[in-house]
Amino acid sequence: MRALLLIAALLVSASPARADDHPTLASDGVFVGVRLEPGAALSLGYDLDIYLTGDRVLSVGPAATFAFLGEDGSDVGQRQDWLLAIDFLRVKVALNDGHGAARPYIFLGGGMYYASLPEQRSEPREVFLVPDGTPATAELRFAADERFGALLSSGLGLDVYFADGFGVAAVLASHVRLSDDGRVPDFWAELSVGLRFGL
Numbered sequence: 001m002r003a004l005l006l007i008a009a010l011l012v013s014a015s016p017a018r019a020d021d022h023p024t025l026a027s028d029g030v031f032v033g034v035r036l037e038p039g040a041a042l043s044l045g046y047d048l049d050i051y052l053t054g055d056r057v058l059s060v061g062p063a064a065t066f067a068f069l070g071e072d073g074s075d076v077g078q079r080q081d082w083l084l085a086i087d088f089l090r091v092k093v094a095l096n097d098g099h100g101a102a103r104p105y106i107f108l109g110g111g112m113y114y115a116s117l118p119e120q121r122s123e124p125r126e127v128f129l130v131p132d133g134t135p136a137t138a139e140l141r142f143a144a145d146e147r148f149g150a151l152l153s154s155g156l157g158l159d160v161y162f163a164d165g166f167g168v169a170a171v172l173a174s175h176v177r178l179s180d181d182g183r184v185p186d187f188w189a190e191l192s193v194g195l196r197f198g199l
Contacts, residue, residue: 024054025198026061026198026199027048027159027165028198029049029196030045030194031044031065031194033192033194035190038185039071041080042070043066043067046064047064049061055097056094056103060089061089062087062089062090063090063109064085064087066084067082068083076140077142078184078185080115080118081117083116083184084114084115085175086114087110088112091108092105101167102158107154107156108152111150112150112151113150113184120142121142122140125139147181151179153174153175155173166197170192171192173189174189
């Protein structure tokens with residue numbers, strides 16, 4: 001009998017949160033994931049939700065992602081040692097009434113990027129013939145540099161709470177470069193999963 005009671009208690013504790021168990025003031029999210037483009041890279045992220053209404057339909061807060069250990073899959077000149085993307089303000093709108101354990105949402109944010117770029121060069125290629133008919137080759141070279149500029153972020157996500165103030169989360173985020181900077185891609189995206197802790 002005691003064993004049955006223990007199993008029942010464990011099942012109850014593992015069940016999704018009730019409507020009144022989710023945070024109503026604020027929550028923090030920590031994430032790990034992968035940058036999908038340009039070139040796969042490991043991504044770490046953080047965001048803060050400050051709920052403007054108790055039902056969590058609308059929230060605001062900052063967010064940041066840090067991508068590193070990337071593949072050299074992007075165009076020459078745009079390969080990165082690391083890339084930091086920060087939304088100074090990210091607005092989230094829930095796609096449901098916000099009262100349940102699950103909170104699907106869409107978001108829009110704005111901020112800046114800061115990228116560290118290693119020295120790079122293209123493969124040599126024939127570009128013209130000198131007067132005596134000898135082929136000449138050339139290569140593009142890019143010095144190591146650090147670049148920063150403005151960006152716009154958007155995406156969608158899902159938070160699911162399993163206990164009071166604790167849950168799991170997933171987010172698909174895309175970023176668009178607003179600054180005129182040819183060494184940073186026009187667009188990149190990240191897919192991440194993580195944990196949320198709230199009040």
